[in-house]
Amino acid sequence: MSEIGEKIERLQKSRERLLIREQILLNKAITSDNPDDIIKASEHLKKFSGESEKKSFLVDPQEFMGFGFKEKPTAMSYGILNAMSKTSIINSIIRTRINQVASFSSPQSDKYSVGYEIKKKSYLQEENNKLTDTEKREVEEIINFLEQGGAEDSWHGHDDFDSFLRKIIRDSLVYDQMTFEIIRTRSGKLHEYFATDASTYRIADSYDDDDYNKNKRKEINGYYPNYVQVYQNKVLAEFYPWELCFGVRNASTNVMLSGYSISELEELSVTITSLLYGENYNRNYFKNGSSPKGILSISGNVNETKLREFKQQWKAQMQGVANSWRTPILESEKMNYIPIQQTLDMQWGEWTNFLIKIACAIYSIDPAEINFPLNGSPNQNPLFEGNNEARLQFSRDKGLAPLLRFIEKKINKFLVYQINPKYEFKFRGLNINDPVKELENDSKAVRVFETVNEIRVRRGLKPIEGLDIILDGVAFQKIMMDEQNAQAQEQEGTGEGEEENPITAGNEEENPITKSFNDYFQKMITSE
Numbered sequence: 311m312s313e314i315g316e317k318i319e320r321l322q323k324s325r326e327r328l329l330i331r332e333q334i335l336l337n338k339a340i341t342s343d344n345p346d347d348i349i350k351a352s353e354h355l356k357k358f359s360g361e362s363e364k365k366s367f368l369v370d371p372q373e374f375m376g377f378g379f380k381e382k383p384t385a386m387s388y389g390i391l392n393a394m395s396k397t398s399i400i401n402s403i404i405r406t407r408i409n410q411v412a413s414f415s416s417p418q419s420d421k422y423s424v425g426y427e428i429k430k431k432s433y434l435q436e437e438n439n440k441l442t443d444t445e446k447r448e449v450e451e452i453i454n455f456l457e458q459g460g461a462e463d464s465w466h467g468h469d470d471f472d473s474f475l476r477k478i479i480r481d482s483l484v485y486d487q488m489t490f491e492i493i494r495t496r497s498g499k500l501h502e503y504f505a506t507d508a509s510t511y512r513i514a515d516s517y518d519d520d521d522y523n524k525n526k527r528k529e530i531n532g533y534y535p536n537y538v539q540v541y542q543n544k545v546l547a548e549f550y551p552w553e554l555c556f557g558v559r560n561a562s563t564n565v566m567l568s569g570y571s572i573s574e575l576e577e578l579s580v581t582i583t584s585l586l587y588g589e590n591y592n593r594n595y596f597k598n599g600s601s602p603k604g605i606l607s608i609s610g611n612v613n614e615t616k617l618r619e620f621k622q623q624w625k626a627q628m629q630g631v632a633n634s635w636r637t638p639i640l641e642s643e644k645m646n647y648i649p650i651q652q653t654l655d656m657q658w659g660e661w662t663n664f665l666i667k668i669a670c671a672i673y674s675i676d677p678a679e680i681n682f683p684l685n686g687s688p689n690q691n692p693l694f695e696g697n698n699e700a701r702l703q704f705s706r707d708k709g710l711a712p713l714l715r716f717i718e719k720k721i722n723k724f725l726v727y728q729i730n731p732k733y734e735f736k737f738r739g740l741n742i743n744d745p746v747k748e749l750e751n752d753s754k755a756v757r758v759f760e761t762v763n764e765i766r767v768r769r770g771l772k773p774i775e776g777l778d779i780i781l782d783g784v785a786f787q788k789i790m791m792d793e794q795n796a797q798a799q800e801q802e803g804t805g806e807g808e809e810e811n812p813i814t815a816g817n818e819e820e821n822p823i824t825k826s827f828n829d830y831f832q833k834m835i836t837s838e
Contacts, residue, residue, distance in 0.1 A: 336351050339351035367565065370383075370565050370566050370568050377540075377543055377544075377545065378514065378515055378538060378545045379512035379513060379514055379515055379538045379540060379545060380512060380513045380514075380515060380568040380569065381512065381568075382512070382567075382568070382570045383566060383567060383568055383570070384570075384572070384576060386575075386576055386579065388485060388509035389509075391484055391485055391509075391573060391575050391576070392484060392509065394575045394578075394579075394582050395483075395484045395575060397582050397585060397586065398589075399585060399665075399666055399669050399680070399682075400575070400578070400582065400669060402680040402681075402682075403483075403669065403670065403673045403675055403680055404480060404483045404484065406675065406679055406680050407479060407483060407673070407675065407709075407710070407713065408475075408476050408479045408480055408483075410710055411475055411476075411479050411710070411713065411714065411717070412472055412475050412476050412479075414426055414475075414714065414737045414738075414739070415471050415472040415475050416471075416472075417453055418738045418739060421738075421739075422739075423739055424738070424739030424740070425737075425738055425739055426735060426736060426737050426738060427735075427736050427737075427738045428449045428452050428453055428726070428733050428734075428735060428736075429733065429734060429736060430445070430732060430733055430734075431732065431733070431734050448730055448732075448733065449733065451729070451730075452726055452729050452730065452733060452735075455500070455725070455729060456471050456721075456725065456735075457470060457471050458470070459471070459474065459502065459503060459504060460493075460501060460502035460503065461499075461500065461501050461502070462501075468502060468504065469503075469504045469505055473505075474490070474503075474504070474505050475717070477505035478490060478505050478508075478717070479713070479717075481505075481507070481508035481509070482508075482557070482559060482713075482716075483573075483574065483673070484573065484575060485508050485509055485573055485575075486558055486559055486560050486571045486572065486573035486574065487508040487509070487511070487556070487557075487558055487570070487571075487573070488508055488555070488556075488557040488558075488720070489505070489506045489507075489508045489511050489537075489554060489555060489556050489557070490503055490504060490505045490506055490554070490555050490724075491503065491504060491506050491549070491553065491554055491555075492552065492553055492554070492555070492724055492725070492728075494552075494553075500725065500728050500729055503724075503725060506539075506554075510539050510540055510541060511537055511538070511539055511540070511554070511556060512537070512538055512539075512540050513536065513537060513538075513556075513568060513569045513570070514534070514535045514536055514537055514538045514548065516534040516535060516536070530550055533550055533551055534550075535548035535549055535550055536549065536550065536551050536554075536556070537549045537554050537556050552724075555720050555723075555724045557716065557720050558570065558571040559571070559712075559713070559716050560572055560573070560574075574672050574673055577672055578668070578669055578672055581665050581668045581669055581672075582669070584661075584665050585662070585665050585666075585669075588661060588662050588665070666682055670682075673709065674708045674709030674712075675709045706740060706741075710740065711740055714737045714740065717737075718735055718736060718737060721735045722734050722735050752765050756780060756781045757780065757781050758780070759780070760780070761777065761778050761779055761780055762774070762777040762778075762779065762781065763777050763778050764778075
């Protein structure tokens with residue numbers, strides 16, 4: 311290498327060392343107890359953080375309401391969406407998803423149950439994955455905060471975690487807009503969180519607006535309020551990004567949506583209207599239907615006055631509710647009753663089933679989960695049981711799992727990471743472990759790539775001396791042959807005859823040693 315090249319290399323290394331030293335000093339200053347050091351470090355970071363170089367616009371630049379917020383560009387108001395959610399089929403879908411998510415609202419008691427877990431981030435986990443006493447206290451602190459809805463257990467009106475999940479899931483499935491407020495102490499520490507009415511929140515006009523009039527709102531740490539709460543087109547409160555979680559699932563790059571999204575109910579507007587038409591048709595068919603059950607035919611010349619009296623009396627005694635099943639009375643040669651009643655099936659049954667399938671498809675849920683086993687399928691069992699597990703598992707994977715992941719990310723970003731960024735929140739038990747199947751998998755693994763003691767350690771049991779082996783016939787024979795060869799070398803020259811190899815002799819299935827390992831494998835991996 312030339313002299314100039316060596317100098318360049320030394321300069322590069324010096325620059326790297328200086329950058330590392332700068333980062334170390336900044337970290338010490340940020341985490342120190344000295345307010346002056348913290349202020350200096352913050353100013354330094356702000357000075358060299360650089361300005362935003364974003365050139366694209368994310369919302370409609372010409373959309374301007376003049377009320378301090380951007381209205382959601384849709385023909386359906388939040389009130390209409392809420393009314394649509396009360397349709398019987400839609401309400402069943404939403405309630406089912408709410409109850410499914412709420413079943414995860416408690417800490418997981420064991421790996422075979424549903425719930426949630428507070429765990430160290432994967433890249434911070436050690437090999438044994440065990441928590442120290444300090445880490446256990448930190449996890450307990452996060453769990454208590456989530457369960458109580460805040461840092462203090464009181465009757466102040468906190469949401470418990472179950473109620474919190476039920477509220478935000480309903481808003482998300484109705485409006486595709488989920489919000490909850492985060493309250494902090496003066497020192498910036500999390501104090502409380504609670505779900506709020508998502509239909510009252512809008513995106514502020516300062517959102518994604520580089521030319522925003524900075525005199526309108528106060529700037530904090532380089533941020534302006536991103537969201538506002540609105541009542542009767544009047545802004546009542548403003549929220550900075552760290553004060554409010556505003557989550558949408560069906561995010562879009564469409565600038566005409568102004569940062570909002572399209573909910574499932576908006577996509578199902580025609581389907582829900584058709585369902586209502588079908589329900590009204592059948593309701594009116596049975597309520598006001600004029601289809602008679604029979605015809606009364608009267609013969610001969612009957613006095614007109616007597617005939618009218620007879621008709622009135624017949625109607626008073628035989629006519630159905632709201633004029634249904636009115637019997638026609640006709641004159642004929644003789645008096646007789648002609649029944650014309652027939653078995654009545656629900657009108658437009660196939661059409662209604664088709665609409666239910668469309669609604670379930672948009673919400674990514676199997677009709678069997680809302681007790682509508684269509685097309686003659688057998689009765690379905692609850693979500694986490696039953697003979698139709700494969701079909702319901704597919705429904706969970708495409709519908710429930712994405713919803714849980716969405717909630718996970720919001721809880722981590724706005725709550726768990728703010729308490730302790732070393733940990734993360736995870737829902738557990740969606741794919742429930744089967745103890746019998748797990749034992750079968752271990753039985754197969756111990757014959758291929760895992761030793762008995764590795765499986766015992768994974769199950770939380772103590773290893774047994776001498777069982778750091780794979781229970782495979784070929785591998786076991788190799789071990790025994792190596793031991794025999796070692797013994798033969800020690801006994802070489804003694805004149806003792808070679809004994810028959812008890813491992814290689816005879817059929818493998820009849821070999822007592824191999825059979826012993828096969829028979830007692832389960833006892834070895836489960837015994838204390």
